[in-house]
Amino acid sequence: MPEHKVGTQEEFEAARQELLVEEKKLTRRGDELARKRRELPWVPVEKDYAFETEHGRKSLADLFDGRSQLLVYHFMFGPPYEAGCPVCSSIADTLNPNAIHLKARDVTLICSSRAPLDKLLSYRKRMGWSFDWVSPVGSDFHRDLGFMYTEEELRPFLDGEIPPIVSQMAKASGTDVLGYVTEGPGLSSYARSDGTVYRTYVTTARGLEPAMAYYGLLDRTPLGRQEDGAQTFWLRRHDEYGRT
Numbered sequence: 001m002p003e004h005k006v007g008t009q010e011e012f013e014a015a016r017q018e019l020l021v022e023e024k025k026l027t028r029r030g031d032e033l034a035r036k037r038r039e040l041p042w043v044p045v046e047k048d049y050a051f052e053t054e055h056g057r058k059s060l061a062d063l064f065d066g067r068s069q070l071l072v073y074h075f076m077f078g079p080p081y082e083a084g085c086p087v088c089s090s091i092a093d094t095l096n097p098n099a100i101h102l103k104a105r106d107v108t109l110i111c112s113s114r115a116p117l118d119k120l121l122s123y124r125k126r127m128g129w130s131f132d133w134v135s136p137v138g139s140d141f142h143r144d145l146g147f148m149y150t151e152e153e154l155r156p157f158l159d160g161e162i163p164p165i166v167s168q169m170a171k172a173s174g175t176d177v178l179g180y181v182t183e184g185p186g187l188s189s190y191a192r193s194d195g196t197v198y199r200t201y202v203t204t205a206r207g208l209e210p211a212m213a214y215y216g217l218l219d220r221t222p223l224g225r226q227e228d229g230a231q232t233f234w235l236r237r238h239d240e241y242g243r244t
Contacts, residue, residue: 001222001223002223004222037201040200040201042191042198042199042200043198043199043200044196044197044198045060045190045197045198045199047140047144049136049137049140049141050136050137050138051063051112051134051135051136051137051141052117052134052135052136052137053117053132053134053135054117054121054132054133057137058134060141060190060197061192061197063108063110063132063134064108064190064192064197065108065132067103067106067107067108067192068106068191068192068193069105069106069107069108069189069190069191069192070107070108070109070110070189070190070191070192071102071107071108071109071110071187071188071189071190072110072111072112072187072188072189072190073088073091073092073095073109073110073111073112073185073186073187073211074111074112074113074142074145074147074184074185074186074187074188075088075091075092075111075112075113075133075185076088076113076173076180076183076184076185077113077114077115077119077120077123077173077183078113078114078115078175078179078180078182078183079114079115079116080174080175080176080179081115081119081173081174081175081179081180081183082173082174082175083123083172083173083174083237084113084123084127084173084237085169085172085173085180085183085185086169086172086173086233086235086236086237086240087169087185087233087235088185089127089237089238090212090214090235090237090238091185091208091211091212092111092127092129092131093127093129093238094211094212094213094214095109095111095131095211096129096130096131099130099131108132109131110131110132110133110134111131111132111133111134112133112134112135112136112141112142113133113135113183114135114136114139114142114148114183115135116135117133117134117135120133120135121133126239127237127238127239142183142184145186145188145202146184146186146202146204147183147184147185147186147204148182148183148184149181149182149184150182151178151182154178154181154182157181158177158178158181162177164231164232165230165231165232165233166180166181168232168233169233184204185204185205185208186202186203186204186208187201187202187203187204187207187208187211188201188202189201189202
């Protein structure tokens, strides 16, 4: 453990009270942002997206499964992958047990990936998840939301120095760097009203952290995330920790 300031209980309580004021400000700010998300204009989804599911081909409207709201996690598992992205897999570990609670609030949660459906379902079985996982027909669904990139678009990145973390994640997913970064993670939200499907919210990158519960917990530990300057990533699939 690194050296750290040591104080009395009284000093701790005083500092903690100061911090609590800031934490409450952040909580209220978070409530305000949540309200603003809900107030975003809804955009009608006009494309006829189709998806392969374990119960046959379905439309986007079908994926609501009778509910009025739909959350889709765009899981990085492209056609050349042999296994799902480890980071997306850690997110799925959080999403899976929450699906039942979301259903109680009229929300259906699914994952969508471009790999063939049989590969997705096999990996889901390995990971012990139970959420519905779909494979879009064609690339438009992920592409239209900015969660899929062409080689031409990626060329400036590919011609530069590839970060070791990217190479690590590509190898862990059983593909090369191009195959890995062609996919992007994201979360999209939809509403269905009077027979029309609307897109209501989209986010990616650090906007996905609410689904990465371990970060919120690590942020409350003495050492925090311990990721500054890391050349390789600590995250593994949950059945890989402890392997040599």
